[in-house]
Amino acid sequence: MTAALATLCSARPGQTGVQLLDDGPAALAVRLHIVRRARRSIDVQYYIWRDDVAGRLLLDELAAAAARGVKVRLLMDDFGCAAAEHLAAALPGLEVRMFNPARLRWPRWPNAIFDFSRLNRRMHNKSLTVDEIATVIGGRNIGDEYFDAGHAEMAADLDVLAIGAIAGEVAANFQLYWDFPAAVPLARLAAPAAAALAPAPLCGRRRAYLAAAENPATLALVDEAQDFTWASVTMLSDPPEKISGNCAEDRLMLPQLLAAMAWAKQRLLLVSAYFVPTPASQALLCGLVERGVQVDVLTNSLLSNNVVLVHAFYAPWRAALLAAGVRLWEMRGTSGDRVSFGLIPRRLRRRRAAASFFRASASELHAKSFITDGRWLFVGSMNFDPRSWRLNTELGFLIDSPVLAKRLETALDDGLPRFAWRLEAHGGALAWCEDDHLIQPEPGTTSLQRAALWLLGRLPLGHLF
Structure with a gap:
């Protein structure tokens, strides 16, 4: 260099x-x-x-x-x-x-x-x-x-x-x-x-x-x-020995990542392409809400998810998370211009629309990130799912930068209502909010697909994820 x-x-x-x-x-x-x-x-x-x-x-x-x-x-x-x-x-x-x-x-x-x-x-x-x-x-x-x-x-x-x-x-x-x-x-x-x-x-x-x-x-x-924004950055990484299945938990990336999330006192914004909670991670997110922390989670909808089994294992957790006060957002997955996080450096911005969180809906969400209290920002390879925690090795940066954290947080706040569905409980079932109206049942699905999802989510395949 x-x-x-x-x-x-x-x-x-x-x-x-x-x-x-x-x-x-x-x-x-x-x-x-x-x-x-x-x-x-x-x-x-x-x-x-x-x-x-x-x-x-x-x-x-x-x-x-x-x-x-x-x-x-x-x-x-x-x-x-x-x-x-x-x-x-x-x-x-x-x-x-x-x-x-x-x-x-x-x-x-x-x-x-x-x-x-x-x-x-x-x-x-x-x-x-x-x-x-x-x-x-x-x-x-x-x-x-x-x-x-x-x-x-x-x-x-x-x-x-x-x-x-x-x-x-x-x-x-x-x-x-x-x-x-x-x-x-x-x-x-x-x-x-x-x-x-x-x-x-x-x-x-x-x-x-x-x-x-x-x-x-x-x-x-x-x-x-x-x-460049100059900041304190901590590298989080799993050791290669993780693939043996015998690596001590205190050597893994997950405890450090969960600890960083638990620091939140005001807000946690989690972006995860694959979001499959466990009882422990559900307790973490719901516990934050009980302490007065606003928790938002953006993940893929069925339409935008490229792994149906992941969605099948995620879907059963939605009602309990919503009931606890966690705010869930799902990518709409419709056609249109491609997407970005709205953080393109100023020299590369060719039009005003490029500064928004999403220019239009995406085929797939693939990012893995979170923001706590408008200060801490994680970017890396780890999804919020058991596969990332238990099976795969992962790598990421935990960045202490209010400038970058607030930039991404603002981009999310501006873009999510336009390019993701917000979930809520309505009439004893889930509803997907788009603009000023509710969609039921799950967008883009048939009754056969929903039945297949229900069945897949109950198969004994959790060890894969």
Whole structure:
């Protein structure tokens, strides 16, 4: 990275420069840009890596960095990155490892029968760290649906670009995963590539990504101090040993996260793509309400949820949470322009509407975040569900910044009534509030779908989540 960036960080010892990245194209552009700036090392860790334009483009940039002498290490979860495995194997200069890999490489489906318990535990972390001075972490995987504003299934998501000492902590955490025995070199798993991988064709989507990365506005995001908010940032991370199922609870990320939520004295705003309460987490949320804390939860509706089983396990909790005073919001999931959190840096704002929480309804909510008392902000990979707590490894930042927390809180308050349904009890049943009218039964569902949901929610599948 540049000497100017190092000087910028050294002038603020103990602090981290932070920017929130809710705009998809900008989030990919920043990744491409810091990879191009790398001089010594790039550490990349992801749960899902698609074989699509965004996936190919970032791999091309990593290979280009390796060709100029940068040490590039790529740690991919074997479950979510199987489609890109052959791409990584064909690129020279990259050190690639697969986390918790399946023993039978092809066909893979028998692994689910004979090795399910082990393979059900996944590395859900998402990070890209350059020269131990700049890092991007958050909710996004690598794929067009996370970055392309024109993608049919664009997900509303949130990342953090951070510069300073915290990047070194993320790099050290990456090293723990890289050295863990479950991180297996790809060369032991994949057949040698027959030939070098040809660059992805210069299609319209690729041109758009490259244009965003080369835009002076994107360059300014990394270089200019006024675009960063300087704050105290704590990295929260599960140890890689979590996948063994024998890791002591006090070493896990969850207790720290729940403690941060329990600090709330006035308000907790929770955003979770997958929201599946347990008796303990229900007690936490309801206990906050009893103490006078306003608790708002935004999650996916059935229409916007991409995992029906998650919705089936969430749905039975709604009535009890509402009765306790928790305010529930569900994404409407209707068609329209793609979405953002309304936090696009000023240089990237092209129209007034971009400053709102959602420009229009999303196909899917994918963000994982919460705000307490307009001061503490969490952004990371962890959903508010048992799978994230018990099975997957996770990573996130807890940011002490009234500026950023209030910015996101205001965006949520402005946008939620327009782009999410608020749930309430009405006539002994649930109702979904849209503008000034109520919708019953559950929006976008048929009686058959509701019956199927009821049945799924009562199957003995809780261990999956």
